[in-house]
Amino acid sequence: MAGSVAGPEIERLIQLLARLPGLGPRSARRAALHLIKKRDALMTPLTAALQVALDRIQVCKICGNIDSQNPCTVCTDPRRDPSIIVVVADVADLWALERANAVNGRYHVLGATLSPLDGVGPQDLTLDALVARAHETEVTEVVLALNATVDGQTTAHYITDLLQEAGVRVTRLAHGVPVGGELDYLDEGTLSAAMRQRTLF
């Protein structure tokens, strides 16, 4: 194997790179080689960036976002509407909504969706913290921005029940035709939802 040729240091690097999503053993080898070739232009700055991230990045104690400040930039932004909490499963979803500039409220990251088949139960999600936040007087709406999958919708129902006595409006993302989407590729549930929720042109 490559380990016996190039030494244990490179083999270790390849093994760790192969654990990144999107890289397999073969592409990890290519990535390691690329890093070594681009030592000054890429390997040194990447190592430094990882070290900076290790030193500085924290999980926001309010919402579960990832940031170099705690509470995070979103939670401390005075321009954000404090009456709305947008519930997401994962930080990746939070980033997607921010890229879309779709949210003026704050977030709550659950960490996962309920998934009985994968052994993910309510205790694995940050539900206690969400219930506590929903009871704060300034909060009037909780938007469930969860995947339109079975697990996502199971989680949405579970949270809706949990928040029944919190005195907040619980809403969810609209179903509809994706921008650029072609009608005859969409399932019937999406099409009928898009028709029901049609808006003025």
Added chain:
Amino acid sequence: MAGSVAGPEIERLIQLLARLPGLGPRSARRAALHLIKKRDALMTPLTAALQVALDRIQVCKICGNIDSQNPCTVCTDPRRDPSIIVVVADVADLWALERANAVNGRYHVLGATLSPLDGVGPQDLTLDALVARAHETEVTEVVLALNATVDGQTTAHYITDLLQEAGVRVTRLAHGVPVGGELDYLDEGTLSAAMRQRTLF
């Protein structure tokens, strides 16, 4: 963008990860998030492995291989036949030949193949060092293990000319049917080469 949400540290990490072969902007974002979530299990050891590689890995001054010792493990291995030099374009090819356990000689890494269209000329390859090594008395054969592409074969011809007075046999890899390969997917050149170079069953 994500940078304004998660801070410049994560944005910088994503940008650098996106420059690895096999990762685009989207998968680099997923990789960064994965690293941050697997802080102890992945991010810390990967950062350490990169630092170790930065500290220790060098280019072998004899053959151009990459290793934590210089000269490299291959060049210093007394069981290797010193009369054979196997010329490869890239360290990745060296690793592939080693994984196949196909070589008992030593190597010479060119760094590239000649490619007039891409502006790669003889001065960009380690040809002077190769000619010097081929003139060493113990060296009797130079095997050109180059891609069977136009650039690879151009390079092979160029090196064959260069080594005319070095007193070595210049050989190249056999053409033939790849193991597991199906005949009717192969081009005619490969098939006729495989027929000419047929061996006893």
